[in-house]
Amino acid sequence: MKAPAFEYHDPTTLAEAIALLCRLENARPLAGGQSLMPMLNMRFVQPDHVVDLNRIAELSGIRVLPDGALEIGAMTRQRDIERDARVAQACPLMVEALAQVGHRQTRNRGTIGGSLCHMDPAAELPLVCAAVDAVVRIAGPGGEREIPFAEFPLGYMTPAVGPDELLVGLHVPAAPKGQGHAFLEFARRHGDFAIVAVAVLLDPGPDGRVARASVALGGVGPAPLRLAEAEALLRGTAVEDDAIARALATTASLDPMEDALVPGWYRRHLAGVLLGRALGIARERMA
Amino acid sequence: MKDHALTLTVNGAAHRITVPARRSLADALREDCGLTGTHLGCEHGVCGACTVLVDGAPIRACLMLAVQAEGAEIRTVEGLASGGTLNPLQQAFTDHHALQCGFCTPGFLMLATAMLEENPAMEEAEMVDRLSANLCRCTGYTNILRAVQAVAAARR
Numbered sequence: 001m002k003a004p005a006f007e008y009h010d011p012t013t014l015a016e017a018i019a020l021l022c023r024l025e026n027a028r029p030l031a032g033g034q035s036l037m038p039m040l041n042m043r044f045v046q047p048d049h050v051v052d053l054n055r056i057a058e059l060s061g062i063r064v065l066p067d068g069a070l071e072i073g074a075m076t077r078q079r080d081i082e083r084d085a086r087v088a089q090a091c092p093l094m095v096e097a098l099a100q101v102g103h104r105q106t107r108n109r110g111t112i113g114g115s116l117c118h119m120d121p122a123a124e125l126p127l128v129c130a131a132v133d134a135v136v137r138i139a140g141p142g143g144e145r146e147i148p149f150a151e152f153p154l155g156y157m158t159p160a161v162g163p164d165e166l167l168v169g170l171h172v173p174a175a176p177k178g179q180g181h182a183f184l185e186f187a188r189r190h191g192d193f194a195i196v197a198v199a200v201l202l203d204p205g206p207d208g209r210v211a212r213a214s215v216a217l218g219g220v221g222p223a224p225l226r227l228a229e230a231e232a233l234l235r236g237t238a239v240e241d242d243a244i245a246r247a248l249a250t251t252a253s254l255d256p257m258e259d260a261l262v263p264g265w266y267r268r269h270l271a272g273v274l275l276g277r278a279l280g281i282a283r284e285r286m287a
Numbered sequence: 288m289k290d291h292a293l294t295l296t297v298n299g300a301a302h303r304i305t306v307p308a309r310r311s312l313a314d315a316l317r318e319d320c321g322l323t324g325t326h327l328g329c330e331h332g333v334c335g336a337c338t339v340l341v342d343g344a345p346i347r348a349c350l351m352l353a354v355q356a357e358g359a360e361i362r363t364v365e366g367l368a369s370g371g372t373l374n375p376l377q378q379a380f381t382d383h384h385a386l387q388c389g390f391c392t393p394g395f396l397m398l399a400t401a402m403l404e405e406n407p408a409m410e411e412a413e414m415v416d417r418l419s420a421n422l423c424r425c426t427g428y429t430n431i432l433r434a435v436q437a438v439a440a441a442r443r
Contacts, residue, residue: 005308007289037350052354102332
């Protein structure tokens, strides 16, 4: 339960960090350490080099753009995002989800970029990014590129970040006026990873009916899953009980992952229960 | 692998230590600074026994490297009592029977220290939420909550 030996590097600029990742073999970037440190201590990962990103000031901070959208640096601490009034305004879904990310002590160190790159299938922050259609910024030796979050997960715990690249930040569109949101999860212990988590956004149109719905599930597939069929069924409705019932019916065809502790049928059952509750909450909040 | 010479500031005192990069802050406190009040339970961020304050915020010291803590103000359970006199929180833990074996106690004391400094008027529900971050296997949670509430009431 002690980390393997490694060389430690603590660059102070992004350019320096990228140069290190290009030069070093078997290097791992270290963000808040709330996932990588346990993995090191359990020897699930054995890097020869650890590149600590904590002293790179340019990677943290929250900025509000003229259209109300947020630019969040990858190294911004989860706790700083959770208590930022500007985030509560632009993306209340994220604040609601953050209260369920680990515990206060882990959020004091944990970063948003670390959570996105670790990409646990049940983690809350990737689910929020999938629901809000965030755009992520990735820097490498050739400069920066932007990709929609939908293209960020390549597979189980595998983000679209090359070995010589770093996630540097994300763009979160501002919640439109009157949007209803809800984030719910079920875990066996408070602060533990969710068995299933659900994020819902309902944007009202001028007629008060749903103009755009976003329904995302965590803990069901290897990465956050958007339920396009349920979203289409909710569009144009006033989220009446029978509209919710039709949306819920789409979860019957889910084929969730199985593991030694949680059978697939139970995840499918939870997905339906949580989605029903979340749609009810988001409907109440839609104005 | 090269060792790193660094200075940790713990409870106001400077500790000049030389450690390998992989040494966790918790191990450095215990083995290099000789401050064995911080306990290590799970060593993967689940139990909270190693909770210390870094620049005022509670963190899990098993999930931070010692080399990352240079320049920070670290506070551990050794900083709570003055001389042989327990501080009010420690006394409340004794008075309310908030510990049995005591293994988790340093972590809970530091967690509660940060809670009380941040907001002594905290609602019970939030206290429960915060305290749920740490594990106590003697099942003393109710008494731990009572101890923290007693100190909070006295400070309000």
